[in-house]
Amino acid sequence: MRFPEGFVWGVSTSAYQIEGAAGLRGLSIWDTFSHTPGRIGDASTGDVACDHYHRYAEDVALMRGYGAYRFSVSWPRVLPEGYGQVSAAGLDFYDRLVDELLGCGIAPYATLYHWDLPQALEDRGGWPRRDTALRFADYALAVHERLGDRVDTWFTINEPWVAAFLGYADGTHAPGRRSAAEAFRSAHHMLLAHGLATRALRQAGAARIGIALNVSPVLTPGGLADLDAEPSPEDAEAVARIDALLNRQFLDPMLRGSYPAELTEVVAAHGGLDHVLDGDLAVIAQPLDVLGVNYYAPQVVQAQPSQPGEPAFPGSDGVLFAAVPAPATAMGWPIVPGGLTMVLRRLAAEHPALDLVVTENGAAFDDSPADHDRVAYLEAHVRAAHAAIADGVRLRGFLAWTLLDNFEWADGYRRKFGLFQVDFATQRRAERLSARWFRELIARNGPAPAGRPTLETVAARAGVSRATVSRVVNGEPSVRPAVRARVLAAVEELGYVPNQAARSLVTRRAGVVALVLAGPRQDNAALVAAVTQYVTSVLEAAGRQVALMLADTAESHRRILARVEAREVDGVILLPPERGDTLTERLAGTGVPVVVLGRPGGAAVPYVDVDNAGGAAAVARHLGERGQGPARQPWEPTPPGQAVAPGQAMPPGQAMPPGQAMPPGQVTPPGQLMPPGQVTRPGQVVSPGRGRLVVLAGPGAAARERVAGFLGAAPAGGVPPVVVEAGAGVEAGALAMARVLAGGVRPGGVFAVTDHLAIGAIRALCAAGLRVPEDVAVAGFGDGEAGRHLTPGLTTVGVAETEQALALARCLLAALEGHTVVPAVLPVRLIVRGSTVSGEWPGGR
Ligand code: FCB
Numbered sequence: 001m002r003f004p005e006g007f008v009w010g011v012s013t014s015a016y017q018i019e020g021a022a023g024l025r026g027l028s029i030w031d032t033f034s035h036t037p038g039r040i041g042d043a044s045t046g047d048v049a050c051d052h053y054h055r056y057a058e059d060v061a062l063m064r065g066y067g068a069y070r071f072s073v074s075w076p077r078v079l080p081e082g083y084g085q086v087s088a089a090g091l092d093f094y095d096r097l098v099d100e101l102l103g104c105g106i107a108p109y110a111t112l113y114h115w116d117l118p119q120a121l122e123d124r125g126g127w128p129r130r131d132t133a134l135r136f137a138d139y140a141l142a143v144h145e146r147l148g149d150r151v152d153t154w155f156t157i158n159e160p161w162v163a164a165f166l167g168y169a170d171g172t173h174a175p176g177r178r179s180a181a182e183a184f185r186s187a188h189h190m191l192l193a194h195g196l197a198t199r200a201l202r203q204a205g206a207a208r209i210g211i212a213l214n215v216s217p218v219l220t221p222g223g224l225a226d227l228d229a230e231p232s233p234e235d236a237e238a239v240a241r242i243d244a245l246l247n248r249q250f251l252d253p254m255l256r257g258s259y260p261a262e263l264t265e266v267v268a269a270h271g272g273l274d275h276v277l278d279g280d281l282a283v284i285a286q287p288l289d290v291l292g293v294n295y296y297a298p299q300v301v302q303a304q305p306s307q308p309g310e311p312a313f314p315g316s317d318g319v320l321f322a323a324v325p326a327p328a329t330a331m332g333w334p335i336v337p338g339g340l341t342m343v344l345r346r347l348a349a350e351h352p353a354l355d356l357v358v359t360e361n362g363a364a365f366d367d368s369p370a371d372h373d374r375v376a377y378l379e380a381h382v383r384a385a386h387a388a389i390a391d392g393v394r395l396r397g398f399l400a401w402t403l404l405d406n407f408e409w410a411d412g413y414r415r416k417f418g419l420f421q422v423d424f425a426t427q428r429r430a431e432r433l434s435a436r437w438f439r440e441l442i443a444r445n446g447p448a449p450a451g452r453p454t455l456e457t458v459a460a461r462a463g464v465s466r467a468t469v470s471r472v473v474n475g476e477p478s479v480r481p482a483v484r485a486r487v488l489a490a491v492e493e494l495g496y497v498p499n500q501a502a503r504s505l506v507t508r509r510a511g512v513v514a515l516v517l518a519g520p521r522q523d524n525a526a527l528v529a530a531v532t533q534y535v536t537s538v539l540e541a542a543g544r545q546v547a548l549m550l551a552d553t554a555e556s557h558r559r560i561l562a563r564v565e566a567r568e569v570d571g572v573i574l575l576p577p578e579r580g581d582t583l584t585e586r587l588a589g590t591g592v593p594v595v596v597l598g599r600p601g602g603a604a605v606p607y608v609d610v611d612n613a614g615g616a617a618a619v620a621r622h623l624g625e626r627g628q629g630p631a632r633q634p635w636e637p638t639p640p641g642q643a644v645a646p647g648q649a650m651p652p653g654q655a656m657p658p659g660q661a662m663p664p665g666q667v668t669p670p671g672q673l674m675p676p677g678q679v680t681r682p683g684q685v686v687s688p689g690r691g692r693l694v695v696l697a698g699p700g701a702a703a704r705e706r707v708a709g710f711l712g713a714a715p716a717g718g719v720p721p722v723v724v725e726a727g728a729g730v731e732a733g734a735l736a737m738a739r740v741l742a743g744g745v746r747p748g749g750v751f752a753v754t755d756h757l758a759i760g761a762i763r764a765l766c767a768a769g770l771r772v773p774e775d776v777a778v779a780g781f782g783d784g785e786a787g788r789h790l791t792p793g794l795t796t797v798g799v800a801e802t803e804q805a806l807a808l809a810r811c812l813l814a815a816l817e818g819h820t821v822v823p824a825v826l827p828v829r830l831i832v833r834g835s836t837v838s839g840e841w842p843g844g845r
Helices: 029-034 052-062 088-103 119-123 131-147 160-170 180-203 221-225 233-256 261-269 280-284 338-350 372-390 409-414 433-444 455-462 466-473 481-494 500-507 525-541 554-565 583-588 612-626 701-712 730-742 755-767 801-816
Strands: 008-012 068-072 107-113 153-158 208-213 290-294 299-303 319-321 355-360 395-401 420-423 428-431 512-518 545-551 571-575 594-597 607-610 689-697 722-725 745-752 777-781 795-798 824-826 829-831
Touching: 008 107, 008 355, 008 433, 029 119, 052 088, 052 428, 068 153, 068 395, 088 107, 088 131, 107 131, 107 180, 131 153, 131 180, 153 160, 153 180, 153 290, 160 180, 160 208, 160 233, 180 208, 180 233, 180 280, 208 233, 208 355, 221 299, 233 261, 233 280, 233 299, 233 319, 233 338, 290 338, 338 355, 338 372, 372 395, 372 433, 455 466, 455 481, 466 481, 512 525, 512 554, 512 583, 525 545, 525 571, 525 801, 545 554, 554 583, 571 583, 571 801, 583 594, 594 801, 607 612, 607 801, 612 701, 612 745, 612 777, 612 795, 612 829, 689 701, 689 730, 689 755, 722 730, 730 745, 730 755, 745 755, 755 777, 755 795, 801 824
Parallel strands: 008 068, 008 395, 068 107, 107 153, 153 208, 208 290, 290 355, 355 395, 512 545, 512 571, 571 594, 594 607, 607 824, 689 722, 689 745, 745 777, 777 795
Antiparallel strands: 299 319, 420 428, 795 829
16 A cells, blocks of 8 residues: 655654753743642653653654654743743754754654643633734744744644633643633634734745644444434534534634534523624634644534533533444544544545645553554554545645653653653653554555565564474474564564464463353343443454353353353453352452453452442432522421421421421431431331432442442531432332332432432322422432433433443453553443422422
């Protein structure tokens, strides 16, 4: 496979992520942000980073043979205050870098803004302030004045979407603000900055000017599987809106001179449009010479109209970002190379005269130097780019992200994207397999012909005969250990896959993974279905077969254990039986990697679980907020004069006549207050009262954590919720709720530890003549099908079944690759639906 003559290969980096030498420049928002405790995953900063400022010559030498290098200029290195006094010493650094590059025959591509706004400008208002755009144009000119005689290709801004929305709305990037209105203002001002700088650079004689955008294909789950699939009108609306927010917010003003209608609607609702002045769009729509495309993964979305919970980003209300059933990188980003072809084709179709360059594409994987994963990722994307060129797309270059492991923003140094590994203690750079692969690809101007490495290539790499390779691969003992090690290293490095039987001999691997399902229960059918589908598709995509095993009887447990002990499988994913079973422990004892869904009671086995306590606490807060305003918090002590006397039961549905008093100061009898976490016996009702919170508890560790999380979120000192051990399933929920009512408790809100119990509770409440949610609000845990289709829809917390399934598959893959796998506790989402939203909290009336 050959790329067109003159196609440009190279890498991209950014100043804050690699330069270090923080003391030799002004402060940027990333200095402030990274030095603020809690902002960066590993508490690191870019103070030193890869020390590229001092080691640039060594780093440029690593790129010998590349056609181009896209670096970013640090604004505060050039203008420590953001404007005014230019630092000659700061510009000297880029001067030296550019000369070094040209000396090696590498074209310098300069990006003027890769997120490191001078802190001084942030202090004056940052990107939400219009003035910042004007300052940017001045800064661009200052850089051009020094480097313009040698730099031809200029990118104004890198990924304005990320800078504006993660920085100003989501707060996970610098400067860490959280305001939708400021994010939209920032985005507009970045566009304006781009337009002003482009105009100024053009006048100053810059040859080629562009911008680098993170353009993603936006698809429905159906569209991902089949591009021609017709989405529902709701899904089509979700796609159009997300596309307008992520892509067209930037593409349209620059290339068409207008904002998309979907976007202006959203912006109008988030602070208005008064920052968009007459004439701005004309400035933004400067002719572009090249559009940089940063591509990592697609966005897969679906309409979820019943979900008024917190949107993923401003304007994405009612849209669910769906999990993608594909292997993912260490960032959790699904690997979908075809998405790159889609993006390039789309841009070419809409803007046929525009030159395109892939300005970023790459992947984080673990630290290994034999990074087959990265090679496979990059090669697949290079081929995807070639497919676009074959369709006539004007793609001019491909720049991989990135040269070196570096400071990956909020993740710090934990994420490794480098073709070269960096040991941050010594600053030693080590070539990864991908670096060698990339160099060879550049030399050939395209990837090597498809086809697996053969016995010959392994023999050549190891410097031994074919027969020796064959003997090692077949596990014959007659080979000297040193030679065997050499051959195995070559096998590993080249990713040589002998036929299945020989392969399992050499690796002692079966290529098969067991998915062990305990007997299905009433409340987990959807989860089991999702796990079966997603685990299978991820593992198969990773080249493994999946053997389904049903663990529903003692005999089946024995059989499964025997097969695992005989190493018929390389690993096990287990959906364990509910309780009182030792299957998990016994499987863990076989030494084969096991990953369990749900925290196992006894065995120390990696597991994937949902944040039970955190989710339940979110429900408690939600029910609490619902009670705000004139009404009291449900867990506040019942004000004297409003409560029923202890033991006095009220018929369901009947409100307490005001003025019916109990002796001042008396709340409920002391014996009825339960310490959080303590659970009563089934059906035992603790406290008669009015507007009380009721918790329907259930069996199992997860349910106990949910109860504790819920109770823990209630401020101490109030009337504690009534906790009832309900059992499991819809019937049990109905029965328990009916008993609570019969016991005289007047519930104001119900939290059930499963969605099925909650559904049962709703049934019993309605049967007793109570209205949900006007009289009693009900929330459950777990977001299965049944709750979604209830009327009113059930408020729940949960993690999508698909997310749980993907996490299981990824954990097991990591374990199979020999990584230490730590338990994954998935963050839950509160999904507010009809069963708690309408009406006011009844308790205080
Ligand atoms: C892009 C950024 C780049 C790097 C990669 C992984 O969004 O432009 O700096 O963080 O992601």
